[in-house]
Each structure stands twice: as structure tokens, then as C-alpha cells.
Amino acid sequence: MFKKILSFFVPVNLVRRDSHISQKLEVTLNNGKLVLDSKNTNYSYGSLQRILRKGLHYIGFDRIRKFEHVLVLGVAGGSVIKTLSDDIKYKGKITGVEIDPKVIELANTYFGLAEVRNCTIVIEDAFEFVLKAKEKYDLIIIDIFKDAEMPGFLFEEFWINSINALLNVNGFILFNTMTLNKDHKDRNLAYKAAFNSDYSVRMYPKVEDHNELFTIKKLR
Ligand SMILES: C[S@@+](CC[C@H](N)C(=O)[O-])C[C@H]1O[C@@H](n2cnc3c(N)ncnc32)[C@H](O)[C@@H]1O
Numbered sequence: 001m002f003k004k005i006l007s008f009f010v011p012v013n014l015v016r017r018d019s020h021i022s023q024k025l026e027v028t029l030n031n032g033k034l035v036l037d038s039k040n041t042n043y044s045y046g047s048l049q050r051i052l053r054k055g056l057h058y059i060g061f062d063r064i065r066k067f068e069h070v071l072v073l074g075v076a077g078g079s080v081i082k083t084l085s086d087d088i089k090y091k092g093k094i095t096g097v098e099i100d101p102k103v104i105e106l107a108n109t110y111f112g113l114a115e116v117r118n119c120t121i122v123i124e125d126a127f128e129f130v131l132k133a134k135e136k137y138d139l140i141i142i143d144i145f146k147d148a149e150m151p152g153f154l155f156e157e158f159w160i161n162s163i164n165a166l167l168n169v170n171g172f173i174l175f176n177t178m179t180l181n182k183d184h185k186d187r188n189l190a191y192k193a194a195f196n197s198d199y200s201v202r203m204y205p206k207v208e209d210h211n212e213l214f215t216i217k218k219l220r
Contacts, residue, residue: 101123
């Protein structure tokens with residue numbers, strides 16, 4: 001209780017773990033709420049949860065409730081999974097893919113991820129998972145960061161085509177990106193241009209500071 005009150009004045013660190021993927025993982029109480037951070041950025045809950053919630057809002061909560069299967073690439077503390085289950089009351093299947101087993105340990109211990117009964121977690125590189133995947137999804141949330149860096153494969157044609165092949169018609173991709181400089185902005189414009197007229201692509205710049213969200217609907 002004391003730590004919770006203190007956290008309204010200064011962030012109170014509860015756990016620190018080394019991770020070869022994210023360099024450092026920290027669970028911190030901030031204004032009475034738990035957040036998961038990597039060395040240089042917020043990974044889960046806090047601003048990250050607000051950003052993805054906005055993306056889901058753009059797609060439409062009513063529409064999402066009718067989806068059958070959601071794929072989350074990059075799970076961390078699982079805040080978007082909690083938004084889906086607790087706020088949106090989504091009851092369909094969720095598959096979460098996360099490369100770092102240490103974040104899943106923290107997600108289960110501190111953020112109650114294991115309590116989400118309709119969610120299955122796969123510990124694997126999302127790139128490998130997508131290569132082998134056979135199922136189709138109605139919503140694919142791409143939120144992959146290594147600390148503050150976005151791996152280059154996320155913007156390559158091969159990955160874009162592989163993800164598109166896993167998406168049902170009328171399904172959506174929600175892609176969270178970070179744009180810190182002009183190169184990143186150009187990279188995102190090139191990403192948008194990679195989709196043909198079978199897709200409706202929307203960009204939401206400056207969702208919070210440096211985040212730019214994409215929603216992409218498969219029309220046919
Ligand atoms: C911003 S966090 C995800 C936050 C999460 N979507 C949420 O709702 O709380 C980014 C995550 O991507 C994971 N990641 C990085 N590279 C990955 C990869 N190649 N495959 C799967 N996960 C990866 C990191 O370990 C980290 O947990």
C-alpha cells in the first residue's frame with residue numbers, strides 16, 4: 001500500500017530482469033498502476049496500452065466482438081490482450097506470439113495474463129511463426145519492438161505478403177510503429193504504398209508522441 005501511494009510521487013521499481021532481447025525488463029508502479037518497461041521504452045500498459053486501445057477503437061469494438069480469431073505478434077505484458085478481454089469483452093480465440101520467455105513470466109506473475117482463458121501464448125520468433133502458420137485470422141495486431149527498435153523485416157515485402165495471406169477478407173491488421181525521424185516517416189510511407197487496391201490502409205500519425213498506427217482492411 002505504501003509503495004502504491006509513493007508511486008503517485010515517484011515511479012517505484014518492483015522488479016528488474018536482464019533480457020538478451022530487450023536488454024532490461026522492469027516492472028514499475030507508476031501513479032498506482034503497474035507498467036512493464038524495457039531499457040529505453042514502455043513495453044506494456046501505460047502509454048502503450050492507450051495507443052493500441054485507440055487502434056482497436058478505430059476498427060470498432062462491435063466489429064471486433066464478432067471476430068473469431070485474433071493474432072497478437074509481440075505480447076510483452078499482454079496489455080492489448082487484456083483490453084480485448086476485459087474492456088471489449090471479446091470472447092473468440094486469441095493467439096499471442098512472443099520471442100522472449102522472460103516477458104511472459106512477468107506477464108503471468110504481475111499482469112495476470114494466464115487468467116485470460118481464451119488466449120494461447122506461443123514462445124517463438126513471430127517471423128518463424130508467420131512462415132509456418134496455416135490458420136487465418138480476422139485481426140492481426142503487429143506490435144514488435146526490441147527495446148525501442150523495430151526489426152527491419154516488418155517493412156519487407158516478403159513479410160507484408162506473408163501477413164496478408166493469413167488475413168481473412170474483411171479482416172484487419174493493426175500495426176504499431178515508432179517514427180522518431182524522417183527516415184522512419186519515409187519507411188512508413190513506403191509501407192503504405194506496398195498495399196494494392198485490395199486493401200484499405202489508414203495511417204494515424206502522432207497517436208501519442210512518436211507512435212504512428214496503421215489499420216489495414218482486406219477488402220477482397
Ligand atoms: C511493445 S512490446 C508489445 C506490447 C504488447 N503488444 C502489449 O499489448 O502489451 C514489444 C514486444 O515484442 C517482442 N518481440 C521483439 N521481437 C520479436 C519477434 N521477432 N517475435 C515476437 N516477439 C518479438 C518483445 O520481446 C516485446 O515483448
